[in-house]
Amino acid sequence: MTLGILVVDDEPDIEDLFRQRFRAELRTGQLALHFASSAEQALECLASGLQPEAVLVLSDINMPGMSGLDLLERLRSELPTVPVVMVTAYGDTENRQRALEIGATDLVTKPVDFAALKKLVNSVIARKTAA
Template sequence: MTLGILVVDDEPDVAELFKQRFRAELRNGQVAFHFATSAEQALESLASGLTPETFLVLSDINMPGMSGLDLLQRLRAQSPDVPVIMVTAYGDIENRRRALDIGATDLVTKPVDFVELKKMVNSIIAQTQAA
């Protein structure tokens, strides 16, 4: 089974960074990435359907327009079971508390520790396969 991951971040180099860091997982079909450069674009992509179906969302918190926290609230209302990991350059206690209160699965700070992120992704894959 392939885990679809939607990465939402307004930084232009994020897509290449994730493809590079998850090269082996992409090659063996463990994950498939979808990318959105805004929360609005992410909602449009989710509404139109992504293949494979998205089972994990990684979203930046601070983006122009709709923030990642606003996106998280919308996702919780529409798809309460989809794991959402928030990514932020600001790992302050307030952002962490607010993200977790809204329903984030976890929160990671930039620069992203990809070893730790892969552990989180693998845990979600294991939970998905067990269900």
Template sequence: MTLGILVVDDEPDIEDLFRQRFRAELRRGELAIHFATSAEEALTKLNSGLQPEAVLVLSDINMPGMNGLDFLGHLRTNLPQVPVVMVTAYGDTENRRRALDIGATDLVTKPVDFNVLKKLVNTVIEQKSAA
């Protein structure tokens, strides 16, 4: 079974970076990674039915237009079952508290330690599969 992850980030090199770091999982067909460069684009993709559907969202906080925390609030209201991990360059206590208060599963800071992120992704997917 292929599990979908939606990565939401306005940085242009994020797609290449994630495809490189999750190359083995993508090649084995374990993951499909969808990308959106804004929260608005992500909402459009989620509403149009991604295939495979997103079982996890990784979202930046600082983006033009709708920021990641507002996007998170929208997801908690409309898709409460989808875990959301916030990815940000600003891992200060206030951002962490706000993200967790709104309903983030976790928060990781940039530059992303992909070993830590892979463990987190695997944990979230295992919890989702067990539910």
């Protein structure tokens, strides 16, 4: 079974970085990565029905337009069962606290430790598929 992850980040090199770091999982068909460069685009992608369906959203917090925290609020009301991990360059306690209060599954700081992120992704997906 291929599991979909939607990565939301306005940085243009994020797609290449994630494809490189998850190369083995993509090659074996374990994961499919979807990308959105804004929160608004992420909502459009989710509404149009990604294939495979996104079972996890990884979203940057600081983006132009709608922030990742605003996106998280929308996802909690519209797709409450989809886990959301917030990714930010600002690991301050205020962003962490607000993200967790809104309903983030976890918060990861940049630069991303991809070994730790893979463990987190695997544990979130395991919980999601066991439910």
